[in-house]
Amino acid sequence: MVKMLRKTSDEIKKLGKDLVNKIAKGQNPFLDVPIRSLSNVFYDQKSKLIKLGNRSSKRFLFNVAHIRKFVQTSEVAANAKDLIEAGKHISLRQAFYMMRRTIPGTNIDIVDEQEESNKAVEDLELITGYSREQLNINANKNGAAAGKIIIKDKGDTIDWSKLGSGGWAIPSNTEDIQFKKVNAKFVLYMEKAAIWERLHEDRFWDKMNCIIVASQGQATRGIRRLLSRLHHEHKLPVYVLTDFDPWGFYIYSVLKYGSISLAHISDKLAVPKIKFLGLTAEDIDNYSLRKYIIKFKDVDKKRLEQMRKYRWFEGKKDWQRQFKKMKEMKGKVELDALVTKGVSFISEKYLPEKIKKKDFLD
């Protein structure tokens, strides 16, 4: 891992040297930055991922229209190099403050708004091919994990099956975790911490030989990278447990196909083989949950219509059926409603049966 980090900072140094050399030679140095706008984002049928196209634009130092962004990207690169060499990590917000310094001899700050520094960080991701976590700029921290795995992280050996009721707090950056002993057969990710606590109290991960991971709402980059690494490095199937609702479905969509805003790192964050194990229209009928339908607001209806039309759900019969039935039901149903069948119904019957029957949506 250390070797890899050194490589990252070496690469940034090379970038800087190239720029300096070009200036010394009287040339006009430029950064070649892949274009991130919607027009350059597409759904790749082959990899089944939302990806960035190969259009890019050159950003020159000696160009009045380019120089501000050029300097911002160079500044992030310099900061990232320092952070990597010091072995320290900062947040996006902190990166913004670091970049708000005034250029000596002027009254110009390198950035005025966080929007600018965020974009500069994304530019550097694109130029170097490293994720911002690898550039030591972390995303949000959120979520908990428990289960049949022993990891090593920052010199500590941590057994996720021996962490009491709380579990392991997932860090913002899961790039450097080492998986020492993986006894789990699969990973179950859920969007709600209360469901995680239900499964954890029932020691679901012990009975089912798995790992349980929860965020609260949309999964952080740290969680996405964790799921992706467990899947790609240890061939663990990953299942997603959400409510029967457009927002839950969207969480699945992002985990599986990636997202438009992070299209440039779908390879690292997405798990194309992930399966949906959450509430389906069929579950709602099988378990007589129609009583618990929560009527849609306009915003939910609109979201559902958007989802139906996503390229990656086109021709997916199972999903189109869910969308259609959801539209007919005019509402959503929460996983919590399963508690009406018994407190531990979800961990003792609902999930084990669905997993046994391979009753997944793909």
Add this chain to the structure above:
Amino acid sequence: MVKMLRKTSDEIKKLGKDLVNKIAKGQNPFLDVPIRSLSNVFYDQKSKLIKLGNRSSKRFLFNVAHIRKFVQTSEVAANAKDLIEAGKHISLRQAFYMMRRTIPGTNIDIVDEQEESNKAVEDLELITGYSREQLNINANKNGAAAGKIIIKDKGDTIDWSKLGSGGWAIPSNTEDIQFKKVNAKFVLYMEKAAIWERLHEDRFWDKMNCIIVASQGQATRGIRRLLSRLHHEHKLPVYVLTDFDPWGFYIYSVLKYGSISLAHISDKLAVPKIKFLGLTAEDIDNYSLRKYIIKFKDVDKKRLEQMRKYRWFEGKKDWQRQFKKMKEMKGKVELDALVTKGVSFISEKYLPEKIKKKDFLD
């Protein structure tokens, strides 16, 4: 602990038996419920806590205006008893679903809205004197902790100094954690996970012999109870680290004095001796941070005016000075701005110096 839990369920059983006996005798049973409205909440100068007054109202079974709430409270009591006996916990949302059952022979559900079940849970807290965590109905899960303490929880021994970059994920319910070995000298709570990650990466807790705890935004009940227990059971001072902003100050206010909505359990959740270690107007000048003032929106201004007038900040010169200066600055300053002095400035200089000089606000 088991004994205590038994006691809780015994008390609920007694409540039920009393009701049944009264019905058998042809009497009209009632629940005596303390009134939770603002008119019955006051700031207690002696304990320095926001508390509930002693006005209560009787809620009768055989009274058309009372029966719905009477049944709801009895239903929560029955559910809580079952949960305690089964050793299982549910969330407020799940409690709502459990209570949505239809009364046999009618088409009436015990509750229609979560508002109703939430209130019934609060009623039961008030009637029994147990917190809802003790009634096995949990709040939200959020937050992480690290530091010089070894706890025992659910049979696992967990050393908070050996949990890698993530730390221990704080559960929704911290009532049953056992503190086995406390080597920490104080607890530092912060509202931002990114600041926690900064301090954790710098092993602040190791150098300063402490425990660091973070939520993301307002502290959960689980975190508040954790801080309160560490303070009351182990005499650890607790310090609060927030931005210089009305919302950060309010987080401090809630941790110290309690809140109006949870006035009935201020004793359990609040830490009257908690100290503010966050950004002050003086810090902003000492460290030349005025450049980083973020202009107030109307909502911030309004919040500041409300804070100034809180009874518990009346006559507190240090705090009134902060409020006044904040009003003059017309904006807030974030802790993250300290990164401009150096990535680890906060953990190597800012905090150690303030702690050494006892530069707290009380």
